[in-house]
Amino acid sequence: MLQSKANWKFTYDTNDDYSNVFSQLSISSLTERLLVKRGITTIEEAKSFLNPKSSQLHCPSLMNDMEKAVNRVKQAIENGESILVFGDYDADGVSSTTVMIEALRELGAVCEYYIPNRFTEGYGPNENAFKEASKQGFQLIITVDTGIAAVHEAEIAKDLGIDLIITDHHEVQEKVPDAFAIVHPKCSPSYPFKELAGVGVAFKFAHQLLGYFPKHLLDLVVIGTIADLVPLLDENRVLAYDGLKAISATNRFGIKALMKQCNMEGPVTEEDIGFLIGPRINAVGRLQDANVAVDLLLTKDPEEAKELAAFVQQLNQERQKVVSNITKEAEEIVEKEAEMNKNVIVVAKEGWNEGVLGIVASKLIQRYQRPTVVLSINPEKGYAKGSARSIDAFDLFSNCMTIRDTFVHFGGHAQAAGMTLHQADISVLRTQLNQLASEQLTDEDYKQVLTIDEMVTIDELSLSLIKEIEKLAPFGMGNPKPLFHVKSTPTEIRQLGSQQNHLKLSFEQQTTKLDCIGFGMGELFPIIGPHSEIDAVGELQINEWNGKQKLQLLLKDLSIKQWQLFDYRGSKHWQKQIEPSFLETSLAICFQSEVNQSFPLDLNPVQYDNYFIDQGDYSYITDLFIMDLPASFEQLENVLSSINPKRIYACYRLQNDDQYFHSFPTREDFKWFYGLLLKRKYFDLEKDTPKLAKHKGWKVEKIQLMIKIFYELDFVKMETGKIIPFSKPSKRDLTESTLYQRKWMQSKIEAKLYYSTYKELKEWFDNHLHVESSLKEEVSYGL
Structure with missing residues (x-):
């Protein structure tokens, strides 16, 4: 028996049949079921989903204030006004800034960009930045991936005589800024899709500005769309699908140099964006000004691109070290204060880098499966600032809003948040959150939930089937990579890696072999029996090595239901x-x-x-x-x-002398041996034992055991090294011998166990x- 680490949520019903609905598509029943799970129930929807095209995108002019904003930009270009693009320091903000600058420069605009410093200015537009922009002569500011909450800053812009165009995608607050124009899908009742990333909104604005569909910007759009974890559905699916093709064939020097730093080859996938390109761009803004990242994406000089990409790589390596060090320190605090962090982890320390605390919180959740708040203390100002991440069962935003008075600043959503509070209130926050969690959560709630799409048998898998399933990509929020349930007994179990920290299983059924790889799961090796039937959950994929393709399951969890x-x-x-x-x-x-x-x-x-x-x-x-x-x-x-x-x-x-299973005599052995004794009248232990052993092929121990039992039952007597049988022994069963019973039982035990x-x-x-x-x-x- 082996308990799964996560809660498994099964969503499949093997009795469902959609073959009549999707018969025109010539796809497997498995893929049909996966489409239905994604809310696709008609042939038209399926065709659109499996073949994303730019024609499926909505018209940019459907967004409120789009024409007003475009006209204002064109007016600024005609009048030679200076335009400032105000962005954000994450990958979405950096790519949004680059898209907007590229579009404006193509139109001949006089423009610059500005991204606030995370540590000195914080998130979003700020009064000092706007005042400085006014001093430098900027008459129009366009925000990208930010600004919808900048109510005060919009008033400042108006007072300064600056027209403010806000393009954003974040949640609309109770009050909307009084800006010249707001281009925002959630502020546009007529716009059909509300979940664009910041870069998606910027791209829509660029599309309308340029008057044509700017394919050359798709390699930028895909970065922010995937890195910002927006749902990869509807327009986002099209932008990500076409964007991955575009970035795979990009001529942009900065992206190519960054891809080289990542050792990327072949077509770019959503995983490459999410785990290689996105984190490196994010690393810049986590450690310093994000300007370097924008410069990298904008540069037309291949040598400068190489230098900037190398610097970004260096910053990412530094970011990894910082995260590793803080995580280690945070884990030590958690272990030391285990009882205090029983339901919700709240850790704080002076000197921690604020820019990486969200990553640290995520790592702590992976290890402890607890909602986590990580704070950096500023003793001079007397406050703590940081990030929080949560588990599925605990709504971080709503719970924190019930104790809103504890924070100086707070914002976020159900699974992630940022906050500032007085240093003296850290213990108060810990107590409050732990109390709320104890009232709402059970032990099972602290386990990760894995939503399993389908159960598959190994013999139904093939390379062509997995390639068909991959047509559902790009995967991400709203369109998660499907998880499959496999049940089988492994033909191979072993550990991999220099530290033996990875696990490999192999399943075989008929002529099909499925390798299963569990990264970081090597510790399970000693508690998986070689003959145990295993329930495994993971992602189906194709592993290619030396030109050979093999079926593979990327393990997410496993369990064994039987002892x-x-x-x-x-x-x-x-x-x-x-x-x-x-x-x-x-x-x-x-x-x-x-x-x-x-x-x-x-x-x-x-x-x-x-x-x-x-x-x-x-x-x-x-x-x-x-x-x-x-x-x-x-x-x-x-x-x-x-x-x-x-x-x-x-x-x-x-031990050698304990093997009674092989040496215990049968009743026929006893009869024959006693008959021999009666016939010969004596048996010389020293001389006759080896002769008899050779003649009958018996072990010496077997002969010695029979003699001892005969002696115990008074069938024989001992005289100077010889066994003399009684001519008329009393009739007794062999089982009356204590020695016989004990050795007989032991032989049975050895045989069975x-x-x-x-x-x-x-x-x-x-x-x-x-x-x-x-x-x-x-x-x-x-x-």
Whole structure:
């Protein structure tokens, strides 16, 4: 048995049939079901989804104030007015700024850009920046990816005589700024799609400004669209789909240089944007001014592009080190203050870089599965500022809004937030959030939720099927990469990586082989039995190596529903396979008074005796180590009736003189040997034993055992090294011999528990687990 780390949410129904709906598409039933799960139920919707085209985009003029904003920009260009593009410091803001600058320059505008410093100015437009812009002669400011909350700053712009055009996509606040124009899909009742990224809105504005569809800007649009985690549906799907093609073939020097720093080759995917390009652009604004990132995307000089890309790479490496150091320090605080952070983690320290605290919070959630707030303390100003991330079951925004008075500033949504509060209120915040979480959440709520799309059998998988599923890409928010459930017994289990921290499983069915890779899951290796049926959840993909393509499942989680048997019988090195982390809930049991083997890993075995059942509560035991063979089946059955283990480890081995299974004589052996004794009248132990052993092919121990049993039953007597049979012994059953019964029982135990196959041993345990009482082995009496 192995518990999954996440909660699995099954959404599939294998009885659903959509073949009549999508028959024209010539796609698999699996892909049909995946389309329906994405809300696609008609043939027209399916065609549009599987073949995104720019013709599916909505007309930019449907946005409120679009024409007004375009006319104002054209007027500024005609009059030679200076235009300032005011952006944001993340990947969406940087790409939005670049799109707007490119469009304006193409029209001949006199323009510059400005991105506020995260550390000195914070997010969004600010009064000082607008006043400085006025001093420098800017008469028109266009915000991109920001501004919808800049109510005060809009008033400042008006007082300064600056026309302010806001293009944004963030949530609209209670009050809308009094700007010259607001180009925002959520402020536009007639615009059909509300979820564009900031760069998507900027692109729409550029489209209307230029008077044609600017394909050459799509390589920029895809960066912000994917990096900002907007739903990849409707227009975003088209922009991301076409954008990935565009960036794969880009001639933009800055992007090409950055891709080279990322060692990217071949077509660019959404993962490349999300995990390579986006984080590097974000790293600039996390550590310093984001201007370098905009310069990188704008430059027309290949040498400058190389230098800027190298600098961005350096900043990203520095960002990774900063994140790693802060995460380590934060984990130490969490471990030290475990009880205080039982339901919600709130950690704070002086000197932490504010720009990376969101990443740190995400890493803490991955490890602890708790809502997390990470704060940097500024002792001079007496406040703490930071970021928070949450789990699915805890709405961070609504809960924090119930304690809004605790914050100086607060904003965000259900899963992420930013905040500023007085240093003295950190402990108050921790207490309040932990109390709210304790009232709302159960233990299961703290586990990640994996939504599983379909269950597949290995023999139905093929390279062509996975390529068909990949037509649902690009994947992201609103269109997650589908998760599949596979159930099978592995043909191979091993660890990978220099630190053995990755896991590889292989499943085979008929002629199909599926490799499963679990990154960071190597610790599960010791607790996965080689014969266990595994439920695995992951993403189907094609692994290509040296020109060969193979089916692969990228593991997200796994579980084993049945108890597991680990067969270490006869092994002297089984200890190396044991994971020390679960020894706290393990029990090692010994049945013999003296066991001739050492016990590593601090197992501290318990000696079985008549009071075993009464002496302790073993209900907490998950791992049972059986260190030697019992004297009777009843002993082991009593142990199993008291324990409900998830894993049983058969760790026993036999000494050479204990192998009664191979040396125990049959009744016919006893009859023949006693008949020989009666015929010969004596048996010389020293001379005749080796002769008889050779003649019959018996072990010497077998002959010695029969003689001892004969002696115990008064069938023979001993005289100076010779065995003399009684001519008329009393009639007694062999079973009247205590030695016979003990050795007979031991041979049965060895046959069943030691020399049996894995399957036979597993079946024996299956039949005796959770049994309150058990019958003793029947004994056959007589010769």
